Amino acid sequence: MRRLVNAVLGCGLCLLPVGPAVAQTTPNPAMNEPDQLAWQFFIQVNTSAGGSNALFETWASDSDTFKANPQFPTAPAPLALRQPAVPRLGRLALQQSGKLLPAIPPGAGFLEETRRNKESFDFIVQNNLYKVSGLRTAFGKTLSFPVAAMEVKANWMLVTDIPEFSGGRVSLADVPKLYHVNTGSDGQQYAFVSMHIISKAVPNWTWATFEHKFNPGRCDIIGCHDAFGAQTNPMNPNPQPNQAYPDCVKTPALAAMIASANWDPAFANYCLKGSQTDFTDATGLDIRVGNSVTERGFVDQSSCMTCHGRAAWDNTGAATTGAGFDNNGAPLGPIQPNWFWRFSTQPPIFQGMPGLTQIATSADFVWSIPFCAIDDTQTPPQPSGCTGK
Numbered sequence: 001m002r003r004l005v006n007a008v009l010g011c012g013l014c015l016l017p018v019g020p021a022v023a024q025t026t027p028n029p030a031m032n033e034p035d036q037l038a039w040q041f042f043i044q045v046n047t048s049a050g051g052s053n054a055l056f057e058t059w060a061s062d063s064d065t066f067k068a069n070p071q072f073p074t075a076p077a078p079l080a081l082r083q084p085a086v087p088r089l090g091r092l093a094l095q096q097s098g099k100l101l102p103a104i105p106p107g108a109g110f111l112e113e114t115r116r117n118k119e120s121f122d123f124i125v126q127n128n129l130y131k132v133s134g135l136r137t138a139f140g141k142t143l144s145f146p147v148a149a150m151e152v153k154a155n156w157m158l159v160t161d162i163p164e165f166s167g168g169r170v171s172l173a174d175v176p177k178l179y180h181v182n183t184g185s186d187g188q189q190y191a192f193v194s195m196h197i198i199s200k201a202v203p204n205w206t207w208a209t210f211e212h213k214f215n216p217g218r219c220d221i222i223g224c225h226d227a228f229g230a231q232t233n234p235m236n237p238n239p240q241p242n243q244a245y246p247d248c249v250k251t252p253a254l255a256a257m258i259a260s261a262n263w264d265p266a267f268a269n270y271c272l273k274g275s276q277t278d279f280t281d282a283t284g285l286d287i288r289v290g291n292s293v294t295e296r297g298f299v300d301q302s303s304c305m306t307c308h309g310r311a312a313w314d315n316t317g318a319a320t321t322g323a324g325f326d327n328n329g330a331p332l333g334p335i336q337p338n339w340f341w342r343f344s345t346q347p348p349i350f351q352g353m354p355g356l357t358q359i360a361t362s363a364d365f366v367w368s369i370p371f372c373a374i375d376d377t378q379t380p381p382q383p384s385g386c387t388g389k
Contacts (some may be wrong), residue, residue, distance in 0.1 A: 030201040034275040035228035038208030039254055041197050042270070043261045045152055051076065052182060054263065056152045059115040062386040066130045066372040072121050078185040081111035081156060082386065084294065110193065110293055111184075112155045114368055114386075120149035120200075129369050131376040132317035135361075139315045143364045149200040151366065155293045156182075156190035165193075166214040167244055179212060180266045194293040195270075196304065198365070205365050207276040207304040209291045213269050216242040217292035221299045226272040229254035248272070276304050279334045286332040301332065309335040311367040312360035317377075319370035320360045 029037045045056040053076045060072050061080035116124075123145050128134025157165060162175045170178055179191035193215060199206040211218045218224060220242065224235040231249045238245070248271035250258065258268050276289045290302025310331055312320045320339070337349050340362060344355035363369040372386035 028202075030199075030206045031277050033228065034206060034208070034277050035226050035272060036253075037201070037206060038197065038210075038272055038275045039229050039257060041150070041199055041206070041208065042195075042210055042267075042272070043257060043263065045150065045197060046180070046261075046263050046267045048262050048264065049076070052264070054180065054267075056115050056154070057182060059117050059152075060121040062114045062368055062372050062384070065116065065121055065124055066368070066374055066384040066386055068131075068374065068376070068381060070121075070125050070130055072118055078183050079111075079156060079190060080113045080115075081184050081190070082113065084110055084112045084155070109161050110155050110157055110296075111190070112153060112294070114151065114153045116151040116368075117149065119146050120151055120366075123149060124366075124369065129363075129373070131374050131381075133376050135313050135317035135370065135373055136315065136377075139313070139317075139361050140358055141361065143362065144203070145200045145364055145366070147200050151198050151368075153196040153294065154192060155194040155291075156184070157193050159189040159191050162191050165216070167216055169214050169244070176266075178214070178266055178269050180264050194291050196291065196294060198304075198308075202277075204305060204309070207289065209273045209275075209289060209294070209304070210270045211273050211291060211293065213247050213271050214244070215292055216244045217296070217299075218271065218273065219245050220292055222274075222288050222290060224248070224271065225274045229272055279303065279305055279309075288332065303332045305365075306331045306333060306335070308365040308367060309362075310339055311363040311365055311370060312340060313363065313370035313373075314360055317370075317373065317375075319367075 026033050046054040049055045049058045057079075058073060058076050060070070061077075062082075063080050064070060064073055124130055127138065127143070129138065129143075159175045159179075159181060160172065162170055162179065163172050175181065175191055179193070181189055181191050184190050192212070194209070194211045196207075196209050198208075219235045220237050223237050224230070224233075224245070226233050226248065229248070229251055231251055232246070235245060235248070250268075261267070273291055274289045276287055278287060280286055286303060287305075288300065288302055289304050290299035292299060295302040310320075314320050337343070340358065340360045341349070342357045342359050343349055343353070345353070349356070368386065372384040374384045375382040
């Protein structure tokens with residue numbers, strides 16, 4: 001499968017025939033066939049890397065990247081888990097604005113980790129973007145990750161908590177059969193429940209989010225959308241939250257891809273929740289893509305592209321705009337120039353115009369850079385806030 005994806009990248013992201021049927025190639029599948037490409041990437045990042053590890057589990061975590069003298073891992077390590085950032089920051093922003101906080105859905109025991117491949121890791125390290133002094137030096141520059149860069153955010157839950165979380169649909173004995181399982185640094189066993197995948201295949205990255213089929217709120221609020229891999233598309237949301245959904249029965253095309261995948265068979269139990277290629281649709285409506293785990297409590301205010309498009313730092317090397325949130329919650333719709341510029345005139349606004357002052361530098365959609373950079377301007381250097389447990 002890795003050869004397949006490399007071949008896809010090598011031909012300018014043209015979709016190749018899947019299975020025995022002959023398929024016509026599609027130019028720019030990242031934009032024209034995003035759900036199919038999302039599944040190809042899901043299979044790639046979860047391909048077996050030896051032992052019980054999927055490929056993404058051998059990549060560099062935030063704690064591998066944002067430290068003094070970062071080195072890409074040469075051997076698998078325990079899961080680099082931490083408390084989820086998005087729900088915590090979102091609830092804090094709403095609380096500060098005096099708004100009513102949404103209820104926390106069942107499953108407050110989620111932990112997360114962010115991992116990146118060698119191309120993404122090297123770009124951050126070689127440009128000194130893992131430390132505050134490097135961010136100060138890079139302020140005002142235009143950054144663009146290489147085309148081969150990929151990152152994932154994975155969410156995990158203690159194996160022992162899965163039976164209750166699944167509403168009794170999974171017994172403790174069946175968790176290792178139905179979920180991908182790995183070990184945390186605390187020595188406990190964790191079940192993989194969801195994943196975001198991004199790829200620099202296009203300038204604004206590709207965006208896709210996956211969930212286990214037994215996540216009770218999988219299609220809540222905004223539904224599930226998979227034009228390539230799901231026989232039922234869309235899967236409309238239930239009237240009441242956390243009531244569970246039918247299995248995302250795979251199409252023959254996806255089933256053929258899965259049949260040839262070299263991975264933990266449990267990965268076949270995951271579903272594409274949705275992918276995103278733009279900030280708004282053809283009618284101007286803000287596009288929403290939110291994971292019931294990663295963005296729990298904020299699915300209706302979730303746009304992968306908009307939130308990450310706000311990733312930036314100021315001239316001191318500090319993250320701006322509250323890590324993607326303000327007093328109105330998570331951002332939706334197009335990137336706004338006032339996130340990055342101060343201007344003294346009315347629109348039209350364009351780079352180079354008189355009175356335009358840069359106040360933030362784009363992190364090219366990667367929040368880990370300003371959020372996790374170690375502060376090497378202090379003695380001794382202060383660790384980032386992104387270290388795993």
